[in-house]
Amino acid sequence: MKKVMEFLFQFKMVWGLFFASTVIIYTIVNMLLGKTSMELVVIWQLFLLSIVLVVIQYIIFGEFMLTKLSLKQKFLIHFTLCYFTILTFIITYGWMDYRNFSSLGLYSAVYTLFYLGILNSLRWYNKATGEELNSKLAIYKQKRNIN
Structure with missing residues (x-):
């Protein structure tokens, strides 16, 4: 039970950091693009994106899976999975014209x-x-x- 509680606390803390960073990055990019506000639905989209990214983080770098891979292999897999995950969200929610x-x-x-x-x-x-x-x-x- 103690391990589960520690894991949940760590997951919540890492998710909070990821969520805050996605909101900040999205806000900065939108400011550079000339937008002055963010829709509420975008916050929920970023909420979902940050949860998916944290799950990827725990799968790749957690103690339970992929423990035999080298650190370089883990970073390469993490880089690729996160790249395509974010690209999928960009395409799905229309954050950018991906056809350009x-x-x-x-x-x-x-x-x-x-x-x-x-x-x-x-x-x-x-x-x-x-x-x-x-x-x-x-x-x-x-x-x-x-x-």
């Missing part, structure tokens, strides 16, 4: 750059926190050896 090759190319380029930017920021974060933890561990070991 330049719009589709722009979406692909922005998605790829955004995804790579997030990967690099996570890598830098893990490197920075890993180095910080290693230095704290070295200080702790030195203090322990002195005592």
Whole structure:
């Protein structure tokens, strides 16, 4: 029961982050396109999109499935699934003219750059926190050896 509650709490927290980020990204893109408001139905569409993206996230990076794949393979699968999921939502809800090759190319380029930017920021974060933890561990070991 405790594992289920922890999983649900984590899922809710990750979903909240994904939902907030989809709303913010949608708002910024719409502002750049000259729109000044967002319809209520779009919020529900983003709600559904964020849930699907979180499910993909947990399938790929969770503890229960695909545990034998390397991290690079997981990122490639995640990139592809999320790309086509978002493209499906774009086509289904008419957020962009997908028949226009330049719009589709722009979406692909922005998605790829955004995804790579997030990967690099996570890598830098893990490197920075890993180095910080290693230095704290070295200080702790030195203090322990002195005592």
